[in-house]
Amino acid sequence: MDWGFILERTFSAMIGVEVMVYALAAVGLNVHFGYTGLMNFGQAGFMAAGAYGIGVTVYWLQWNFWWGVVFVFVYGAVLALLLGVPTLRLRADYLSLVTIAAAESIRLLARSRVMRPITGGVEGVNKFAVTFYDISPFELGRFYGFGPFKYLGRDLWVLVVGWTALILATLMVQQLMRSPWGRTLRAIREDEDAARALGKNTYYYKMQALMLGGLIGAAAGCIQSIQKHSVQADTFNSVITFTIWTILIIGGPGRAWSPIVGSSIYWSLIVFVENTLRQLPAGVRANLETAIELSDFNISMLRYIVVGAGLMLLARFRPQGIFGSREEMALDRR
């Protein structure tokens, strides 16, 4: 077994593109669920809005790349309004129903034949971010290594921009949640009627929270599509949404830095387990092949099983997540 290779992959994954994209999407979900208590099960829909915001603007409208970036936020905001206006006055569960349905509708509509001239259908939209890579300070095809971290130049450029956006978003959310605005959101999470009785227009605050978290999710989708240099409708399925939820729960909802740490733990585990399984000594490998029919094809499934077991242990022994406080969690049961 080549432990050096496994560790290099794992370390590179710790701050890699997946970690950054999913952490950013989880920062948005944290605003929804962690601070405001909004059960958004359609964060993948907001990511799709961001990805198509840039893809369609550049590919179909043939507008400038930077206009595309603007439209990422326009689409995200419009989606938040569409979801929020009918549901935020209703009980909390309606939002979760509507968001999960909307995210799937967006995906199915985008990949449909009718939409093909605009969204590219199943093939999606490609090569729309040339402008972005043109201004890269790194050589796109060259490998850059520092310590155990090793990235391709084009990915490094995405990482630099993406992590800057992620840190800025995290700091912004942290600042907002320390303010009276954030206090009102947390009050709504605890008891909406109490906040209403004390003069807070809770509908308005919930809408602001939905939009802010949605815009951050759209930004994550945009960065992801730039890195892939394509927008594929099926990227934005509900597994993505539940991965984002998992990441937020690992870190602990309602804490500013938990999306980053949760995402990093999740993806390093995935990469570590996968590479270890692929590097098993021949004898062990042969045994597993006969015992559980392990093959190169189902290793990626096995890694989810192993990581799933790890998550169960987390839920059993640290249900509040990495940053959450057990004392706070106990208050729910009183």
Add this chain to the structure above:
Amino acid sequence: MTAVSPATPNSAATLNLADKPVITATGVVKTFGGLRAVDVERLEIRRDKITALIGPNGAGKTTFFNLLTGFDEVDSGVITLDGADITGTPPHRLAAKGMVRTFQLTKALAKLPTIENMKLGALDQRGEKFWSALLPGTWTKQEREIEARADAILKRFNLTHMRDEFAGTMSGGQRKLLEMARALMTDPRVVMLDEPMAGVNPALAQSLLELIKALPGEGRTVIFIEHNMDVVQEISDWVVVMAEGRIIAEGTPAEIKRNKAVVDAYLGAHHGEDLSKVQLS
């Protein structure tokens, strides 16, 4: 000058208004399916007095409270606050107009420290606006003022020792105190308390009574729902009796005590007992 300033109860303007009711409800009806939960022909709440709303369980007291505070919509009827029609006004606007309520089942915000619960109550906070929230310079000064006011009220309510604890760690009685203290952070003209004494131990109850009694002196009208007749007799200036959604009697506590109809229909042999328990047995 027509506006009422709660801070100066002796000003000329207030004297003119003093005889006028602060809240009126006319022809207020609310039905749930076939049930006529509330059917109030006319009710006037007197300014800067303590009005008790009593009646057996299911009399419609809390529903009537919900209608007055905008948490529920009337089927028909008109509600006014200081002469202005407030029928159908949402709760958050009523709070801004000076009308605040507490709940029968306390709504302490468990995962917020006591002091944050209190500060939430302050109205017109600059830092509650999204863009200002990003710029602490625009709201930190106001936040300090709010915190000072919150600390003063906490002291009055003997909750200073809980200041930095999560509200979820409080006892039931302390939560009742916190909810009333938090309501006062809105600087209300009308305070509506839904069973403020329920679940409060006798030692705490006495101080809570004193706190309620002090409110009219600060230019605040109090309306409260209560089952304990001793409490009603002790602190209220006026008692309104509801049964089956209607107001069946009103008067001073002494009059209500003597009212044959009320005694027969409601107090009966159970006078002096906790009526919520009577209903259960």
